Every structure is written in structure tokens, then in C-alpha cells.
Amino acid sequence: MRRLSAFPPASANVATILATPSQRDGHAITVEGSIRTIRNQKQRSFVELGDGSTAYTLQAVLDPQLAEGLGTGTSVAITGTWQAAPPQKEQPYELKAKAVKIIGAADAEALTNSIMQKYPIQKKYHSAEYLRTLPHLRLRTPVNALLARLRSECDYHLASYFRERDFVRVQPPIITSSDCEGAGEVFTVSSKPSSARAKDEVEATDSEKDGFFKDPKFLTVSSQLHLEAFVHEHQKVWTLSPTFRAEKSDTPRHVAEFWMLEAEIRTESLKDVMNLIEDMIPDLVGKLQDAGFMEEILYANRGAESANAEGAQFPELLRNRWQRLMQTPWPRITYGTAVKRLHEALDSKEAKFMYEPSWTTGLQLEHEKFIATAFGQGSPVFVTDYPRQIKPFYMLPSTLENGVENPQNNTVACFDLLLPELCEVVGGSMREHRLQQLSQSMHHHGLNVPAAGVLGQTITNSEVLPSSERGNLEWYADLRRYGSVPHGGFGLGFDRLLAYLSGTSNIKDVVPWPRYHGRCDC
Numbered sequence: 173m174r175r176l177s178a179f180p181p182a183s184a185n186v187a188t189i190l191a192t193p194s195q196r197d198g199h200a201i202t203v204e205g206s207i208r209t210i211r212n213q214k215q216r217s218f219v220e221l222g223d224g225s226t227a228y229t230l231q232a233v234l235d236p237q238l239a240e241g242l243g244t245g246t247s248v249a250i251t252g253t254w255q256a257a258p259p260q261k262e263q264p265y266e267l268k269a270k271a272v273k274i275i276g277a278a279d280a281e282a283l284t285n286s287i288m289q290k291y292p293i294q295k296k297y298h299s300a301e302y303l304r305t306l307p308h309l310r311l312r313t314p315v316n317a318l319l320a321r322l323r324s325e326c327d328y329h330l331a332s333y334f335r336e337r338d339f340v341r342v343q344p345p346i347i348t349s350s351d352c353e354g355a356g357e358v359f360t361v362s363s364k365p366s367s368a369r370a371k372d373e374v375e376a377t378d379s380e381k382d383g384f385f386k387d388p389k390f391l392t393v394s395s396q397l398h399l400e401a402f403v404h405e406h407q408k409v410w411t412l413s414p415t416f417r418a419e420k421s422d423t424p425r426h427v428a429e430f431w432m433l434e435a436e437i438r439t440e441s442l443k444d445v446m447n448l449i450e451d452m453i454p455d456l457v458g459k460l461q462d463a464g465f466m467e468e469i470l471y472a473n474r475g476a477e478s479a480n481a482e483g484a485q486f487p488e489l490l491r492n493r494w495q496r497l498m499q500t501p502w503p504r505i506t507y508g509t510a511v512k513r514l515h516e517a518l519d520s521k522e523a524k525f526m527y528e529p530s531w532t533t534g535l536q537l538e539h540e541k542f543i544a545t546a547f548g549q550g551s552p553v554f555v556t557d558y559p560r561q562i563k564p565f566y567m568l569p570s571t572l573e574n575g576v577e578n579p580q581n582n583t584v585a586c587f588d589l590l591l592p593e594l595c596e597v598v599g600g601s602m603r604e605h606r607l608q609q610l611s612q613s614m615h616h617h618g619l620n621v622p623a624a625g626v627l628g629q630t631i632t633n634s635e636v637l638p639s640s641e642r643g644n645l646e647w648y649a650d651l652r653r654y655g656s657v658p659h660g661g662f663g664l665g666f667d668r669l670l671a672y673l674s675g676t677s678n679i680k681d682v683v684p685w686p687r688y689h690g691r692c693d694c
């Protein structure tokens with residue numbers, strides 16, 4: 173039997189009141205929120221009240237004595253009559269206040285003798301860089317409130333998407349023993365003794381001297397390997413979890429801590445993995461369009477973004493972006509085709525690149541941008557089958573159209589999904605599920621080869637050491653050693669997708685507390 177929830181149902185917030193303003197015409201209402209701005213005139217004060225439910229504000233009109241002690245940032249409950257505003261007003265209705273209760277004082281207090289200070293985010297243009305210095309306070313701005321809502325809504329829809337398709341949501345570890353991508357961009361975890369303890373090293377226990385764990389451990393760069401452990405039992409799994417990369421590049425597309433949506437499925441075909449993404453993203457975008465706040469994202473004033481030359485076209489550009497995401501199928505080209513096209517573009521002077529495109533160096537951002545435009549023309553593009561030597565150890569060799577392994581064995585069954593302008597947002601592959609081939613690949617990548625996993629040898633259980641005494645990827649080899657099935661999966665940069673969906677040009681502005689080289693505020 174279902175229990176009735178004791179949590180109060182949603183009360184009228186600013187969004188619901190503004191959505192159907194005439195419904196409350198002449199009613200006495202109380203609205204809670206914080207003051208975005210206050211304008212004091214001789215006869216009246218005008219308060220713009222916001223509450224995070226919408227980027228729009230509700231206007232309250234106050235007699236001067238009710239406005240005492242109010243300032244930007246003050247949290248209030250205003251009770252009054254909801255009534256038609258004079259005809260020239262922007263909003264058709266306003267709240268004629270009868271009583272104001274201060275729930276949390278701010279700003280106006282700063283002008284008296286308290287220790288509080290003037291609210292640092294005023295109703296004027298603040299650059300994105302300035303707001304980034306106040307990550308904890310910019311959360312109170314309308315645009316950031318919208319972005320938080322978008323994040324929450326996407327999480328919800330994606331969870332429903334996977335659940336409806338029988339995926340199990342799993343929670344892989346954050347602290348790991350391996351660098352899954354082998355790119356050397358790991359943060360090492362240490363538990364240094366506190367300074368008081370450090371002075372008295374003699375008293376520190378062995379584990380404190382060596383660090384908490386016996387060997388160096390890392391913050392995860394990808395949950396993929398752990399998802400692979402789950403997929404054997406569950407067939408289809410996914411997670412949305414924090415991921416860490418000590419990447420020093422300070423670009424609008426990188427942060428050191430981000431959320432990655434990763435899924436792993438039992439399949440024999442890379443196409444199934446791409447098909448999943450090509451279904452999941454349009455499904456998400458379609459559902460988001462029903463949410464009222466998406467309209468607000470189109471028109472929200474976002475400082476620099478709205479102020480630039482494209483500001484006026486922003487809503488149209490963004491709406492078009494959402495449409496293109498929903499139009500499938502998306503083009504799929506091989507890495508070989510992409511590199512050939514880049515060379516053609518160079519030869520015909522159609523494009524200039526800072527970096528010469530080549531088979532072995534991978535695609536630079538400028539190359540990806542060109543490919544996304546040339547092949548996608550506004551649509552996302554899958555680039556598949558990259559050279560083995562530039563991809564991690566765990567990828568399965570490419571297969572030809574007829575399902576036969578690529579005889580040259582120089583490419584792997586993988587893809588990157590490029591979005592116009594933003595470029596790589598998803599990376600995925602089929603995983604090498606055969607122990608001996610995995611060992612060989614690890615050998616090629618200079619990794620410790622799993623015990624007795626050398627080609628042509630077999631192992632017995634007696635050779636298996638306890639996990640604490642085995643190489644850090646032995647457990648991963650076990651997933652093959654004790655029976656394995658063909659499988660593949662992908663990782664989607666969740667914050668990058670949110671930036672793309674919301675038209676935010678720098679990922680640091682969709683991540684509430686961005687961490688990047690030299691910065692980890694709050």
C-alpha cells in the first residue's frame with residue numbers, strides 16, 4: 173500500500189504564480205523569495221522578487237515603511253493582494269504588499285553597523301570571469317538557477333530513459349587503483365597525517381607514514397572498467413558520477429572535476445553503442461522541450477553571452493541546435509575518411525590548420541571543428557575506427573562491414589561523437605573481452621601484462637595471488653579470466669552536454685564549482 177507523503181505539496185512559487193497570473197486576481201497571497209533588486213521612491217518601493225523557480229521576477233509594490241531594512245539579497249515573505257498592474261507596466265500583475273517578513277537579512281544591513289557587506293552581485297553587467305570568483309553566490313543569480321534546474325531535469329530524464337530500458341544504475345568507486353585512460357592525468361589520493369601528527373612521526377602508524385593505502389591510489393578518470401565488471405551480470409548498466417582529470421589545459425571545454433555519464437552494454441556491435449546514444453540524446457532533448465524553463469534559457473540575460481554580436485540571434489541558434497539534435501540518423505564516418513578530408517581541405521585551400529592532420533597524431537580541436545561542419549552541417553557526427561596506437565589499451569580491433577576483423581589490425585572499434593562548435597562530447601568503444609588479446613594490447617601500451625596472461629599460456633587458480641599483491645589491472649584481467657562476453661560502452665561529458673544545450677560557451681559556467689588548473693575555490 174502506498175504511503176501518503178508528509179512533505180507538503182508544492183506551494184505557489186514565483187513560476188506558478190506568473191504562469192497563470194489572472195488565476196489569483198484579487199486574492200491575498202504570500203510569496204517567499206529573495207530580493208533581486210529594490211527601487212525606493214518617495215511614495216513607494218518596488219521589489220523584484222525571485223525564488224529560483226524561474227528566471228523571471230515577481231514585482232511587489234511596498235509602502236516606504238515596509239521597505240525598511242530590505243536590500244538586494246534579503247530573503248522575505250511578502251503578503252498582500254495580487255492585482256492588475258497599471259497598463260504601462262511590463263508585467264500584467266503585481267503584488268500590493270500589506271506585510272513583509274524578513275526571513276534573512278542582507279545588503280541593507282551592510283549599510284548600518286553590522287559586519288555584513290554589500291551584496292557583491294548587483295543588477296548590472298558582471299563578467300563571467302568575475303562571477304566565477306564567487307561560485308557560491310552566483311548560484312543565486314537567475315541564469316545559474318536555470319542551469320541548476322537544467323542539470324537536475326536532465327539527470328531525471330536520463331535516469332528514466334535508462335530505467336525504462338531495463339538498465340541498472342550502478343555506483344562505481346571514486347578512488348581507484350588504475351588510470352583507465354592511460355593518459356597520466358590522474359590525481360593521486362593521499363591521506364597525509366595532520367600537521368600535529370607529522371611533528372610526532374614516531375607515533376604515526378605505519379599506514380599513516382606510507383599514506384592511507386599501501387600503494388598510490390587515484391581519483392577515477394573513468395568508471396568504465398568498473399562498469400565492465402557489472403555488465404557481465406546485469407547486461408546493461410549506467411552511471412552518472414564525478415570524474416577527475418589533472419589536465420592542465422585551460423580551455424572553455426575542460427575542468428578538472430566533471431560528471432560523466434557512462435553506460436556499458438552486452439553487444440557484439442559498435443553500432444549498438446552508437447545507436448543507443450543516437451536515441452538517448454534526442455529523447456532527452458524532446459523531453460526537455462516540454463519544460464517551461466527551456467524557454468527561459470533561450471531568453472535569459474547572460475551578460476557576455478547575450479551582449480555579443482550573436483546575442484540577438486541566440487534564441488534562434490539555440491532552438492536550431494536542439495532541433496538538429498533531434499534529427500537522426502547522424503552521419504558516421506571513419507577516422508581514415510576524416511583525415512583524408514582534412515588533407516583535401518588543405519590541398520584545395522578550403523581550410524588552414526595550425527597542426528598538420530596526420531594518421532598518428534589524432535584530431536586536434538581545429539580538425540574536429542572542420543569535420544563537424546563538413547560532415548555534420550549542424551548535426552552531430554560520429555567519427556569511428558581510430559588508429560590503435562592513439563587509443564587506450566582496452567579497445568577491441570575494428571571489424572569490417574562483414575563482421576570480419578580488420579586484417580591490418582591497425583584500427584580499433586571506437587568512436588567519438590562531435591557536436592558542432594563544441595566537438596567531442598562522447599567517446600565509446602567495444603572492449604577487448606579476450607584475455608590473451610587484452611594482454612597483448614597491454615603489452616603494446618607498456619602496461620604490466622596480467623599474470624600468466626601471455627599469449628599461448630594458460631593459468632591455473634593456484635597461480636592467482638590475492639588481489640592486494642597483484643598488478644593494478646589484474647582484477648580487470650580477471651573479468652576475462654573467469655569468463656567474459658562481448659561488450660561495449662561510452663562516456664558522455666555531462667557538463668559539456670549541458671553547456672551545449674544551454675548555449676553556455678564556457679563549461680566553467682555550467683559547473684557550479686569549477687575546478688581547473690590553479691583554481692579550486694570553496
Ligand SMILES: NC(=O)C[C@H](N)C(=O)O
Binds near residue numbers: 353396435599664
Ligand atoms: N566509459 C567510456 O567509454 C569512457 C571512456 N573510458 C573515456 O574516458 O573516454
